[in-house]
Amino acid sequence: MNTSSRPVDAAVAAYREGHLADAHERFAALAEAGDPEAQAWFGSLHANGEGVTADLEAAFAWYLRAAEQDHVPAQTNVGAMLVMGQGTVADPVAGLHWLTRAAQAGDAMAQSNLATLHFKGDRVPHDEAAAAHWYRRAAEQGHYPSQARLGFMYANGLGVEKDRAQAFAWLSLAAQHGVGTALSALEGIVGQMSVEEKHRGATQFDQWRTRTAAVSSPARLVPVPG
Known part of the structure:
Protein backbone atom coordinates (compact mmCIF):
# COMPACT_ATOMS: atom_id res chain seq x y z
CA MET A 1 0.00 0.00 0.00
CA ASN A 2 1.45 3.36 -1.03
CA THR A 3 1.48 6.03 1.63
CA SER A 4 3.03 9.46 1.97
CA SER A 5 4.61 11.12 4.98
CA ARG A 6 1.39 12.28 6.66
CA PRO A 7 -0.41 9.72 8.83
CA VAL A 8 -3.76 10.83 7.42
CA ASP A 9 -2.55 9.97 3.92
CA ALA A 10 -1.96 6.37 5.01
CA ALA A 11 -5.55 6.27 6.28
CA VAL A 12 -6.86 7.70 3.00
CA ALA A 13 -4.83 5.14 1.04
CA ALA A 14 -6.29 2.33 3.12
CA TYR A 15 -9.79 3.66 2.44
CA ARG A 16 -9.22 3.98 -1.31
CA GLU A 17 -7.86 0.44 -1.48
CA GLY A 18 -10.98 -0.90 0.23
CA HIS A 19 -9.38 -1.71 3.60
CA LEU A 20 -12.22 -0.12 5.54
CA ALA A 21 -11.46 -1.64 8.94
CA ASP A 22 -7.86 -0.42 8.75
CA ALA A 23 -8.98 3.00 7.48
CA HIS A 24 -11.55 3.29 10.27
CA GLU A 25 -8.96 2.52 12.93
CA ARG A 26 -6.46 5.00 11.50
CA PHE A 27 -9.01 7.80 11.02
CA ALA A 28 -10.44 7.23 14.51
CA ALA A 29 -7.06 7.61 16.22
CA LEU A 30 -6.13 10.70 14.22
CA ALA A 31 -9.56 12.28 14.64
CA GLU A 32 -9.45 11.81 18.41
CA ALA A 33 -5.99 13.40 18.37
CA GLY A 34 -7.46 16.51 16.70
CA ASP A 35 -6.50 16.15 13.03
CA PRO A 36 -9.22 18.08 11.09
CA GLU A 37 -8.75 16.13 7.85
CA ALA A 38 -9.13 12.86 9.72
CA GLN A 39 -12.15 14.23 11.58
CA ALA A 40 -13.81 15.11 8.28
CA TRP A 41 -13.06 11.69 6.83
CA PHE A 42 -14.24 9.98 10.02
CA GLY A 43 -17.47 11.96 9.72
CA SER A 44 -17.80 10.74 6.15
CA LEU A 45 -17.40 7.11 7.22
CA HIS A 46 -20.25 7.56 9.68
CA ALA A 47 -22.40 9.46 7.17
CA ASN A 48 -22.05 6.75 4.54
CA GLY A 49 -21.87 3.68 6.77
CA GLU A 50 -18.42 2.65 5.57
CA GLY A 51 -16.57 0.44 8.03
CA VAL A 52 -19.06 1.48 10.70
CA THR A 53 -22.84 1.58 11.17
CA ALA A 54 -24.30 4.65 9.47
CA ASP A 55 -24.87 7.36 12.06
CA LEU A 56 -25.66 10.90 10.94
CA GLU A 57 -25.45 12.28 14.48
CA ALA A 58 -21.89 11.01 14.81
CA ALA A 59 -21.12 12.25 11.30
CA PHE A 60 -22.34 15.73 12.15
CA ALA A 61 -20.34 15.82 15.38
CA TRP A 62 -17.11 14.93 13.56
CA TYR A 63 -17.79 17.28 10.67
CA LEU A 64 -18.40 20.07 13.18
CA ARG A 65 -15.11 19.43 14.94
CA ALA A 66 -13.31 19.65 11.61
CA ALA A 67 -15.31 22.70 10.50
CA GLU A 68 -14.37 24.56 13.66
CA GLN A 69 -10.73 24.05 12.62
CA ASP A 70 -11.41 25.68 9.23
CA HIS A 71 -11.74 22.47 7.20
CA VAL A 72 -13.76 23.90 4.32
CA PRO A 73 -15.48 20.74 2.94
CA ALA A 74 -16.56 19.89 6.49
CA GLN A 75 -18.00 23.39 6.83
CA MET A 84 -31.86 20.02 6.34
CA GLY A 85 -31.90 18.84 9.95
CA GLN A 86 -29.77 15.77 9.21
CA GLY A 87 -27.95 14.40 12.24
CA THR A 88 -28.84 17.50 14.23
CA VAL A 89 -31.75 19.81 14.97
CA ALA A 90 -32.47 21.98 11.94
CA ASP A 91 -31.04 25.48 12.28
CA PRO A 92 -31.18 27.29 8.93
CA VAL A 93 -29.51 30.43 10.29
CA ALA A 94 -26.49 28.50 11.54
CA GLY A 95 -26.49 26.42 8.35
CA LEU A 96 -26.44 29.55 6.24
CA HIS A 97 -23.50 30.84 8.29
CA TRP A 98 -21.42 27.70 7.62
CA LEU A 99 -22.36 27.51 3.94
CA THR A 100 -21.51 31.18 3.44
CA ARG A 101 -18.18 30.70 5.18
CA ALA A 102 -17.29 27.74 2.95
CA ALA A 103 -18.61 29.45 -0.18
CA GLN A 104 -16.48 32.52 0.48
CA ALA A 105 -13.49 30.18 0.85
CA GLY A 106 -14.14 28.97 -2.69
CA ASP A 107 -15.93 25.65 -2.16
CA ALA A 108 -18.08 24.95 -5.24
CA MET A 109 -20.51 22.67 -3.42
CA ALA A 110 -21.10 25.30 -0.73
CA GLN A 111 -21.60 27.94 -3.42
CA SER A 112 -24.14 25.76 -5.20
CA ASN A 113 -26.00 24.94 -1.99
CA LEU A 114 -26.08 28.59 -0.99
CA ALA A 115 -27.40 29.58 -4.41
CA THR A 116 -30.13 26.94 -4.23
CA LEU A 117 -31.27 28.18 -0.83
CA HIS A 118 -31.47 31.78 -2.03
CA PHE A 119 -33.25 30.81 -5.24
CA LYS A 120 -35.89 28.70 -3.49
CA GLY A 121 -36.38 31.19 -0.64
CA ASP A 122 -36.89 28.17 1.59
CA ARG A 123 -35.46 28.69 5.10
CA VAL A 124 -33.65 31.85 3.93
CA PRO A 125 -34.87 35.04 2.19
CA HIS A 126 -35.64 34.62 -1.52
CA ASP A 127 -32.89 36.46 -3.43
CA GLU A 128 -32.46 35.65 -7.13
CA ALA A 129 -29.50 38.01 -7.55
CA ALA A 130 -27.64 36.27 -4.73
CA ALA A 131 -28.56 32.90 -6.25
CA ALA A 132 -27.15 33.92 -9.62
CA HIS A 133 -23.97 35.22 -7.99
CA TRP A 134 -23.24 31.96 -6.19
CA TYR A 135 -24.29 29.75 -9.08
CA ARG A 136 -21.86 31.68 -11.25
CA ARG A 137 -19.05 31.28 -8.72
CA GLY A 142 -16.86 23.66 -13.52
CA HIS A 143 -19.72 22.59 -11.25
CA TYR A 144 -22.12 21.15 -13.83
CA PRO A 145 -25.46 21.49 -11.99
CA SER A 146 -24.65 25.14 -11.25
CA GLN A 147 -23.82 25.71 -14.91
CA ALA A 148 -27.25 24.38 -15.85
CA ARG A 149 -29.03 26.52 -13.27
CA LEU A 150 -27.09 29.64 -14.20
CA GLY A 151 -27.95 29.07 -17.85
CA PHE A 152 -31.62 28.77 -16.91
CA MET A 153 -31.42 32.05 -15.02
CA TYR A 154 -29.83 33.86 -17.97
CA ALA A 155 -32.41 32.37 -20.34
CA ASN A 156 -35.26 33.68 -18.20
CA GLY A 157 -33.77 36.86 -16.73
CA LEU A 158 -33.90 35.63 -13.15
CA GLY A 159 -31.53 37.55 -10.89
CA VAL A 160 -29.57 38.68 -13.97
CA GLU A 161 -30.36 40.53 -17.17
CA LYS A 162 -31.75 38.13 -19.76
CA ASP A 163 -28.91 37.10 -22.05
CA ARG A 164 -29.34 34.28 -24.56
CA ALA A 165 -25.61 34.16 -25.34
CA GLN A 166 -24.73 33.60 -21.70
CA ALA A 167 -27.56 31.10 -21.40
CA PHE A 168 -26.27 29.22 -24.44
CA ALA A 169 -22.74 29.06 -23.03
CA TRP A 170 -23.64 27.79 -19.58
CA LEU A 171 -26.32 25.38 -20.77
CA SER A 172 -23.91 23.98 -23.37
CA LEU A 173 -21.26 23.45 -20.71
CA ALA A 174 -23.71 21.54 -18.53
CA ALA A 175 -25.18 19.59 -21.45
CA GLN A 176 -21.78 18.27 -22.55
CA HIS A 177 -21.56 16.55 -19.17
CA GLY A 178 -24.94 14.90 -19.47
CA VAL A 179 -27.21 17.29 -17.57
CA GLY A 180 -30.45 16.47 -19.37
CA THR A 181 -32.39 19.52 -18.26
CA ALA A 182 -29.65 21.73 -19.71
CA LEU A 183 -29.93 20.04 -23.11
CA SER A 184 -33.71 20.52 -23.16
CA ALA A 185 -33.40 24.20 -22.21
CA LEU A 186 -30.66 24.69 -24.78
CA GLU A 187 -32.84 23.31 -27.56
CA GLY A 188 -35.49 25.80 -26.53
CA ILE A 189 -33.34 28.91 -26.98
CA VAL A 190 -31.09 28.09 -29.96
CA GLY A 191 -33.81 28.82 -32.50
CA GLN A 192 -34.38 32.26 -30.96
CA MET A 193 -30.72 33.33 -31.15
CA SER A 194 -29.19 35.70 -33.70
CA VAL A 195 -25.88 34.91 -35.41
CA GLU A 196 -24.15 37.44 -33.16
CA GLU A 197 -25.63 35.84 -30.03
CA LYS A 198 -24.49 32.41 -31.16
CA HIS A 199 -20.98 33.74 -31.75
CA ARG A 200 -20.84 35.33 -28.30
CA GLY A 201 -22.22 32.17 -26.73
CA ALA A 202 -19.63 30.00 -28.47
CA THR A 203 -16.86 32.32 -27.31
CA GLN A 204 -18.09 32.10 -23.71
CA PHE A 205 -18.33 28.32 -24.02
CA ASP A 206 -14.71 28.08 -25.16
CA GLN A 207 -13.61 30.29 -22.27
CA TRP A 208 -14.98 27.95 -19.61
CA ARG A 209 -15.13 24.48 -21.18
CA THR A 210 -11.80 23.32 -19.74
CA ARG A 211 -12.83 24.09 -16.18
CA THR A 212 -13.60 21.09 -14.01
CA ALA A 213 -14.76 21.37 -10.42
CA ALA A 214 -12.17 20.14 -7.95
CA VAL A 215 -13.06 16.88 -6.29
CA SER A 216 -12.50 17.45 -2.62
CA SER A 217 -12.34 14.85 0.12
CA PRO A 218 -14.02 13.52 2.11
CA ALA A 219 -17.05 12.37 0.15
CA ARG A 220 -19.94 14.78 0.00
CA LEU A 221 -23.39 14.48 1.39
CA VAL A 222 -26.33 14.77 -0.96
CA PRO A 223 -26.56 18.50 -1.74
CA VAL A 224 -29.42 20.68 -0.57
CA PRO A 225 -32.40 19.71 -2.76
CA GLY A 226 -32.84 21.98 -5.75
Missing part, protein backbone atom coordinates in the same frame (compact mmCIF):
# COMPACT_ATOMS: atom_id res chain seq x y z
CA THR A 76 -20.08 22.73 3.72
CA ASN A 77 -21.40 19.47 5.14
CA VAL A 78 -22.16 21.06 8.51
CA GLY A 79 -24.06 23.83 6.77
CA ALA A 80 -26.10 21.44 4.63
CA MET A 81 -26.90 19.18 7.58
CA LEU A 82 -28.03 22.11 9.72
CA VAL A 83 -30.26 23.41 6.94
CA ALA A 138 -19.61 27.51 -8.73
CA ALA A 139 -20.21 27.33 -12.49
CA GLU A 140 -16.91 29.04 -13.21
CA GLN A 141 -15.20 26.25 -11.28
